[in-house]
Amino acid sequence: MFGVFCYYVMSVxxxxxxxxxxxxxxxxxxxxxEVQAGQVFGFLGQNGSGKSTTIRMLxxxxxxxxxxxxxFGKRIEKDREAILEQVGAIIERPDLxxxxxxxxxxxxxxKVRKQKIGEADINATLEKVGLAHRAKDKVQxxxxxxxxxxxxxxxxxxxxxxxxxxxxxxxxxxxxxADIRQLIQYLAKEEGxxxxxxxxxxxxxxxxxxQILIIHQGKKMVEGxxxxxxxxxxxxxxxxxxxxxNALKVIAAxxxxxxxxxxxxxxxxxxxxxxxxxxxxxxVKADVALLGIETKNSLEDYFLQIxxxx
Amino acid sequence: MWSLIKVELYKIFSRPRTYIAFGAxxxxxxxxxxxxxxxxxxYASFLMKDINDTLTVDGKVLNGYLICYILLQxxxxxxxxxxxxxxxxxxxxxxxxxxxxxxxxxxxxxxRWVLAKFIAASIYTILLLIWLAFLALFVSMWIxxxxxxxxxxxxYVVLIEQNDVLWRYVGAFVxxxxxxxxxTSLGFLLSxxxxxxxxxxxxxxxxxxxxxxxxxxxxxxxxxxKPYLFTTHMNNWKEFFDIQVNANNEAITGSILNxxxxxxxxxxxxxxxxxxxxxxxxxxxxxxxxx
Numbered sequence: 266m267f268g269v270f271c272y273y274v275m276s277v278x279x280x281x282x283x284x285x286x287x288x289x290x291x292x293x294x295x296x297x298x299e300v301q302a303g304q305v306f307g308f309l310g311q312n313g314s315g316k317s318t319t320i321r322m323l324x325x326x327x328x329x330x331x332x333x334x335x336x337f338g339k340r341i342e343k344d345r346e347a348i349l350e351q352v353g354a355i356i357e358r359p360d361l362x363x364x365x366x367x368x369x370x371x372x373x374x375x376k377v378r379k380q381k382i383g384e385a386d387i388n389a390t391l392e393k394v395g396l397a398h399r400a401k402d403k404v405q406x407x408x409x410x411x412x413x414x415x416x417x418x419x420x421x422x423x424x425x426x427x428x429x430x431x432x433x434x435x436x437x438x439x440x441x442x443a444d445i446r447q448l449i450q451y452l453a454k455e456e457g458x459x460x461x462x463x464x465x466x467x468x469x470x471x472x473x474x475x476q477i478l479i480i481h482q483g484k485k486m487v488e489g490x491x492x493x494x495x496x497x498x499x500x501x502x503x504x505x506x507x508x509x510x511n512a513l514k515v516i517a518a519x520x521x522x523x524x525x526x527x528x529x530x531x532x533x534x535x536x537x538x539x540x541x542x543x544x545x546x547x548x549v550k551a552d553v554a555l556l557g558i559e560t561k562n563s564l565e566d567y568f569l570q571i572x573x574x575x
Numbered sequence: 576m577w578s579l580i581k582v583e584l585y586k587i588f589s590r591p592r593t594y595i596a597f598g599a600x601x602x603x604x605x606x607x608x609x610x611x612x613x614x615x616x617x618y619a620s621f622l623m624k625d626i627n628d629t630l631t632v633d634g635k636v637l638n639g640y641l642i643c644y645i646l647l648q649x650x651x652x653x654x655x656x657x658x659x660x661x662x663x664x665x666x667x668x669x670x671x672x673x674x675x676x677x678x679x680x681x682x683x684x685x686x687r688w689v690l691a692k693f694i695a696a697s698i699y700t701i702l703l704l705i706w707l708a709f710l711a712l713f714v715s716m717w718i719x720x721x722x723x724x725x726x727x728x729x730x731y732v733v734l735i736e737q738n739d740v741l742w743r744y745v746g747a748f749v750x751x752x753x754x755x756x757x758x759t760s761l762g763f764l765l766s767x768x769x770x771x772x773x774x775x776x777x778x779x780x781x782x783x784x785x786x787x788x789x790x791x792x793x794x795x796x797x798x799x800x801k802p803y804l805f806t807t808h809m810n811n812w813k814e815f816f817d818i819q820v821n822a823n824n825e826a827i828t829g830s831i832l833n834x835x836x837x838x839x840x841x842x843x844x845x846x847x848x849x850x851x852x853x854x855x856x857x858x859x860x861x862x863x864x865x866x
Contacts, residue, residue: 324680326864350682360673364589373585376578377681419677 276338277302277427277459278323283332285318285483292318294483295332300461300476305453307474307491308463309568315483316463317357320431323461324354336427350379353420354429359412359436363405367396367415370404371422378423386422394418395444409436417445421452428452430462434469442469449473467568471495479568486527487535494535502541504532504548505556515551516544579687583695587661593699596657597706603653604646604710608718611642615719622727630732632725639716640724640740644816646711651751651812654707655758655783662696662762663775666859670770670866679864689856693763700759701752708748726816733818739828747812750837753844754809758783760851761805767855770866805847808840 278300285293293315300306310316321327323334325345334341336348361370371390375382391397394414404412413436420428430449434442450473452458464470470477470491477494479486487494506512512532516525521544526533536544541558548555587593611618615637623636666689669675678688724740726733735743761782765775786806789797801807814837819830831837 321676321864324676326676326679328861328863346682346684348682349680352680354680356676356680358673360677362586362589362672362674364591365586369585369589373582374677374681376582377678377683379682 275301277304277336278306278461279335279338280319280323281333281335283319283322283329283334285315285322285327286330291483293322293329293480296480296483296485297332298478298485298488300459302459303453303457304475305449305460305462305473307470307477308461308480309467309470309477310463310465310480312465314465314480316465316480317431318483319480320354320356320429320461320463323429324349324352324356326356350423351425352427352429353423353425354431355413355416355420355433356429356431357435359409359416361404361412361415364403366401366403367391367407367418368400370415371418374419375422380423382423386424390418390422393421393448410438410441413437413445414441417448426458428458428460430460432463432465434464446473484527499535500538500541500560501526501533501535502544503559504534504544505559506532506548507554507556512548512553512555515548515553519547519551521547576687576691579683579691580694580698583665583691584698587695587699592664593661596654596660596703599657600650600654600703600707601710603650604707604714607646607649608642608715611637611645612718626727626732635720635722636725637719638722638724638737639712639719640721640737640744641726642715642719643712643744644724644726646715647707647747647751647812650707650711651754651810652787654703655755655809656780658700658703658755658758659762659776659779659783661699662759663766663779664772665692665696665763666766666855667769667775668766668772670864671772673866675866676864685859686856689767689859690852693760693852693855696759696763697756700755704748704752704755708744712744724816728817733816734826735816735818736826736828739818743815746815746837750812750815750841753841753848754805754812757805757809757844757847757851760848760855764851764855764858767858767862803843805844808843811837811840814840 276299278298280296280298282295282297283293284291284295296315296319308316308319318327322329323336323341325341328342337351339348341348365373368387368391371387375387388397391400394417396411396414396418399407399411404415407415413433417430417433420430433449434445437445446469449460449462453460462470462473467477474491476489477491478488493499504512504516509532513525516522516532516534521534521536521540524534524536524540526535534544541560545555545558619637623630623632666675669678679685721737721740723737724733724735726735758779762775762779765778765782766772769775769778783806786804790801790804790807814833815831817832819827819832821827
């Protein structure tokens, strides 16, 4: 019983085998993951990989074809309103009302929250996203970066405990990107928020996220703790054989199975450097027709490899 | 719910587009009032040319009440087109802008948002009608004065005493609000089906034109469907100005000739509103928000 209680307290988001099909297109395919409380969770994938579709399902903007989503231990389709009370989100582009000012936007969205949000909260949010000096200006005069900041402000104005940011650095200049990175770190570290942040750039995610999930063509590719995934002691290797299916079978049955990385084509492992010769040896012993073992330098290489081969 | 309605009203009245309809109605009414003020006598003579030989009318025929009736006849056909500008943009405009997803990630159900949007669009419609009533009735009464209302129907004339007129206009405007709310709900339904504003606006206008033509055509095939078309009932505000007569053919003050017709029309229009809004809610609830 205690174990179950702890589980629900710790897992803010629990996604189980969700899929979304648009006709014959599988935008998200049997995806599962969990986000723990107080964590910055990096959701990584190429443009069109299914990140935004997944985020829209988390926010109940899109109905999943199958699977189950729990947020704060509650099912999104049953307790949508209670869940969204504690969630702030920006989704893809910062689309706003061009005829309203930054302050009017925050006031408007403060009105549709059940929490009491006063003038001081709105001013603090404007300060937090660096828009205090443009608070009265109409959004139609804003740059893309300023709109992005206001979008984040709308997501934060009601002080949610879960923040979902879909590509929050889109359109921002290097300083803006650094500011958002700092803000995400502040929200998680100082305010104890749980943040799910998506991007198509590993370099953006790796600096802020505790945990990383990479998806490609709607499928989970890699998930793990950022430090471990980026551990220079571990190398990503591609096993090249004439029979990948057999190689996978052999590795999956042996002691190297924990190092296997999911991949549609080819066999990839994230393995300590010292164990590469042992892997080689075991494959040879198992009569796998080995063509070679290619070492990738980093997670970035792996990410680029799986996304560029598509 | 009230906070959602306030948000929607704030957005409606923050947009310059909203005031086009108010401006257009004011411009049309002022032009017509000005024309009738300058050359009203010849217009009145033209109206009465067929009965001048058989009937002598004392008093001021071209008074504020008649001007309002003329204005309503002219404008209540066109006001629906102005209503469509806002109503048909309520959901599709937000989908096009990408802001629908901001609204639907707040802790309120889509049903509440759709209802709030419909109520806000309805308030806009009613305000437009009140503006029309103010300019067409009260400003006309102020400019042209008041007297008995003399109306030329297709094969008879109606004379309503001036103290029996004002409540009929109240009834006519209340009826007109149902007619315009039907247009609002139709625009709203089409808006829920689209991700851009132009389609639903043009669609609503086209539907009104199409069904109005069907309603006015006297072809037996269309006669079957006519009673069910909202456009057949939209102009029945005029029934408030048909009066009962006694055995001596004298008008009975405070009477309406065909109350059942008004009631039937109100029921048909209300059913249309319920049908269109319910369909909008169902569509939006099932819709994936992809914009």
